[in-house]
Amino acid sequence: MKQLLLIEDLKKYYPITGGVIRHVKDYVRAVDGINLGIDKGECLGLVGESGCGKTTLSKTILKLEEATAGHVYYAEGNEAANPENLKNYDITNYRGQKLKRLRRKMQVVFQDPSRSLDPRMLVKNIIGEALDIHKIAKGKEKVDRIVEILNSVGLNKDHLMRYPHEFSGGQRQRIAIARALATGPEFIILDEPTSALDVSVQAQILNLLKDLQKKFNLT
Known part of the structure; x- marks a missing residue:
């Protein structure tokens, strides 16, 4: 199995x-010396109590937060490598266009869709925004792609012109998942994607995620 992601002594x-x-008196060590490897196609669960740093680790891997120290290595696509070769792909200091390209391949679904989705945006714009930013599609091709993504998460074109508040919690999380899929990622971090949902809906979302992993060959 080839390795897609490697984390070495990561600190935040x-x-x-x-x-x-306002001198520095001490530090909150939210992430303190994490080492982790994930193979391409693997599904890995990270378990810890509330406040232990799981979300901060996720944001640091995705470069939504800058690491204090350590390294994150990520080999895109067919470049997924043996562990000894993965260190040729250090993304820790990526900026500009390199980071923008990386954003297409690494996505996240946050815990609470009612907070992660912009309440002022229609569904077609929530999903379409990433297509615009990365210049993936426009016009009819863009609309067709959005509908295809919606279908893949159990929604349809009738939902395009609605706002997040018009959906149930489970449906909102499906929209958040669709947004993450829009750029065609290889690697998705799921930050407690079912904890804000009713128990009856949690199993549906987990089964959906399993199906999507197989369909799109996700890690």
Whole structure:
């Protein structure tokens, strides 16, 4: 099995400041020396109590937060490599166009769709925004792609012109998943994607995610 992601001694510290001149007194060590490897196509679960740093780790891997120290290696597509070769793909300091290209391949679904979806945007714009940013499709091709993605998560074209508040919690999470799929990613982080949902809906979302992993060869 080829490895897609490798994390070495990853750290994310937040300074605690005090005094008149706001000097640094100490640090909150949200992520402190994490080592982790994920093979292409693997489904890996990270377990920990609330506040232990799971979300911060996710954001640091995705470069939504800058790492304090350590390295994240990620080999895109067919470049997925043996562990000893993966260190040729250090994304820790990616900026600009390199980071934008990486964003297409690495996506996230956050815990609470009522907070992660913009309440002022229609579904077609929530999903279509990523297609615009990455210049993936426009016009009729864009609409067709959005409908195809919606169908893949159990929704349809009748939902295009609705706002998030018009959906149930489970449907909103399906929209969030569709948004993550829009760019054609290889790697998706799911940050407790069912914890904000009713128990009756949780199994449906988990089964959907299993089906999507097989269909799109996701890690």
